[in-house]
Amino acid sequence: MSKIFVTKSFLPPKEEYFSYISKTWDNGILTNGGPLLLELEEKLRDYLEVKNCQFVTNGTIALQLALDGLGIKEGEVITTPFSYVATTSSILWERCEPVFVDIERDNFTIDVKKIEAAITPNTRAIMAVHVFGYACDVEKIEKLAEKHNIKVIYDAAHAFGVRYKGKSLLDYGDVSTLSFHATKLFHTVEGGACIAKDDKVNARIDLSKRFGHHYNDFIQVGINGKNSEFHAAMGLANFPYIEHIIESRRKISELYDKLLDGLVQLPKKQKDLEYNYAYYPVVFKSEKTLLKVFDVLAAEYIFPRRYFYPSLNNLPYVKKQSCPVSEDISPRIACLPLFVGLEHSVVEKIAELIRNNV
């Protein structure tokens, strides 16, 4: 029996990938801002409705480049405990201190009502996450940031293609970052992007990602955040399938919605959100129930994923801080399998096994 995991990377027809790669054999350019990379960036700017978009090595470097690009080299960064570890680790890697603010129960995004109490004279930025593609309270966050003169970074690794109040969700904040890792909705095998609102910040990110120098002019400390023509080729080959990917995931998600109604807690639908169906998170009544469901699914070779667990304020290398809501949800939440090609009969089986065990 073949195993079913929480996701399965979409792969375009081989010939379509190879036709891009054969251009690389013709022009001999493998990396350093080649034509395929420029073509992908242009397509992304257009599709995502943003002015600036730089294709970088991955979503974690994108977060580090965002902090660096905004000139944040020390101090406190307010962030969420409910995310993938990269959100916290990028703050620490940039020698800043993560200050955790608890989350909302409905959509698992940072609780905007609790941000102001966490702001101190050392606060430099808010790094919030559009968890599972659900929008943070971007308007209130913007107001707080203006009032206290701090920057806003959105880890938008889950928010590819999401629109909010009639515009791209990626257009909010000073910098938004994307991940194009193989497990994400739209992928380039490994990859990510920085979307900066201000052209100067965009230019600084561009310089930092190329070792901080222009030919023989060494301007600032940099890193290697450039991505390659081979990764850009995967992005270009996947590009025409975005609508198909989102549409198939929508159908599967709606089937889950129908079958799981009343059995588990689902995220609250946000009005004004054009969603991308990036994940299918469910909250069980207890961790014990979650573990029991995982056992019965594993017996059928079905492997959902605990996501996000643990709550990041409990990482062994951060200062202890309390976030009761995140600590309550984290042990009880899981993402169910969701990918193009997942058979509806499997979704029905998953739902039935959940129904019989909650």
Ligand SMILES: *Cc1c(COP(=O)(O)O)cnc(C)c1O
């Ligand atoms: C995947 C992910 C990242 C990291 O992206 P990589 O491309 O794997 O480095 C960061 N934040 C969140 C919320 C993610 O899901």
